[in-house]
Amino acid sequence: MYNIFTRTIIRQKLRGHLPKYFPQVQVAQQNSVSVEKKNDKSNKVSNIKKYWHTKIFSYLEKYENALEKKFPKTMKLYRVFSIGTKEFIKDFYKYTTLVRKYTKNGPGSLSLEEMNLIYQMPKDIARMTPVLIISAIPFTNYIILPLAFYYPRLLLSSHYWTFEQKLEFMLLDQKRRLKHNRPLFRCVQAELDSIKDASLKMKWSDVTAALGSGTHPKTEDILLCIDLFKGPPYSLQHLKHKHLIHLTGIHDLSLWRPFKRKALLKRCFILKQMDFAIKEEGGPNKMSSEAVRKAVSLRGVNPTNMSMESMQDYLNKWITISDKVDRTTASLLLHAPILLAYNHPNNWLLIY
Numbered sequence: 001m002y003n004i005f006t007r008t009i010i011r012q013k014l015r016g017h018l019p020k021y022f023p024q025v026q027v028a029q030q031n032s033v034s035v036e037k038k039n040d041k042s043n044k045v046s047n048i049k050k051y052w053h054t055k056i057f058s059y060l061e062k063y064e065n066a067l068e069k070k071f072p073k074t075m076k077l078y079r080v081f082s083i084g085t086k087e088f089i090k091d092f093y094k095y096t097t098l099v100r101k102y103t104k105n106g107p108g109s110l111s112l113e114e115m116n117l118i119y120q121m122p123k124d125i126a127r128m129t130p131v132l133i134i135s136a137i138p139f140t141n142y143i144i145l146p147l148a149f150y151y152p153r154l155l156l157s158s159h160y161w162t163f164e165q166k167l168e169f170m171l172l173d174q175k176r177r178l179k180h181n182r183p184l185f186r187c188v189q190a191e192l193d194s195i196k197d198a199s200l201k202m203k204w205s206d207v208t209a210a211l212g213s214g215t216h217p218k219t220e221d222i223l224l225c226i227d228l229f230k231g232p233p234y235s236l237q238h239l240k241h242k243h244l245i246h247l248t249g250i251h252d253l254s255l256w257r258p259f260k261r262k263a264l265l266k267r268c269f270i271l272k273q274m275d276f277a278i279k280e281e282g283g284p285n286k287m288s289s290e291a292v293r294k295a296v297s298l299r300g301v302n303p304t305n306m307s308m309e310s311m312q313d314y315l316n317k318w319i320t321i322s323d324k325v326d327r328t329t330a331s332l333l334l335h336a337p338i339l340l341a342y343n344h345p346n347n348w349l350l351i352y
Helices: 004-015 023-070 072-105 111-133 142-150 163-178 181-190 198-212 218-221 240-249 259-280 287-299 307-326 326-341 345-351
Strands: none
Touching: 072 111, 072 142, 072 259, 111 142, 111 163, 111 287, 142 240, 163 198, 163 240, 163 345, 181 198, 181 240, 181 326, 198 326, 218 307, 240 259, 240 326, 259 287, 259 326, 287 345, 307 326
16 A cells, blocks of 8 residues: 555656645745746846847947948047046046045155156146146037147146157156256356365365266265255255256256245155155065166166166165255255266267
């Protein structure tokens, strides 16, 4: 009797239904079937979505390729502005965060990469502001955007530049700054006779004589004369107007801006924070070639065709001076581009 009853249940189970006196088993089976049906439906929907997504992306890709063939200049313009705008917005938000962090935590709280952004972003914002304001006026974007594309150095930030443009514009900026080297050196020489301390005057005379003869003084000899930058004639507060203009020029600051001394002091602090970050991150030997090239260019040397060892050696000399400079002797670090690189052959090649 038991065997007959068991076989009956098995046969009914295989047929897909059970007697009413097995309600729990029956409900479980129905739930299992409904779950399978739902899974099948969801899989079908998922497959349909994947199919149409693939179709749409394929269509858009073909359409973009077709536009690129028919309108190559327009598509290039679109790509430049699309990618550049995303990068600009990203760096802008990061910049605002870093400014708050720097204000709250003070010097030494930022990495070298973050300090580079603090240095570069104000320039990029200044370039982009006229374009953003004008393009907000109805219908003007059809004029200003193509114009900005053809004059990227004047109207666009570095986020929109190609690698070749970045190198080209860096050299143009370097050449403009180097034109102030000789007039600045003449201003330094002109103040030699005003030095009252005989010992300091003799040491500084040796430094300027080395520069005038086509060589560079030793870093140690420069630091022996650091007291000359605490007061007259070379501290920021005692520099004459012409001297101040050329010092502003070699640091790529606007010659027309007011409060030049304050701007130069701020530039000195930024350079010192960058130098501190370089040391904290392992020194010039730990930097990438691109980072070293940017650092050397910022500090007064044309890095084109320079070996990695030469660039690192220059940065080490610069940091040696930077370590000894404080607020009272900030002018020394600001004069370092001519003290360390006035006769550098790469600079003379770029000028002449």
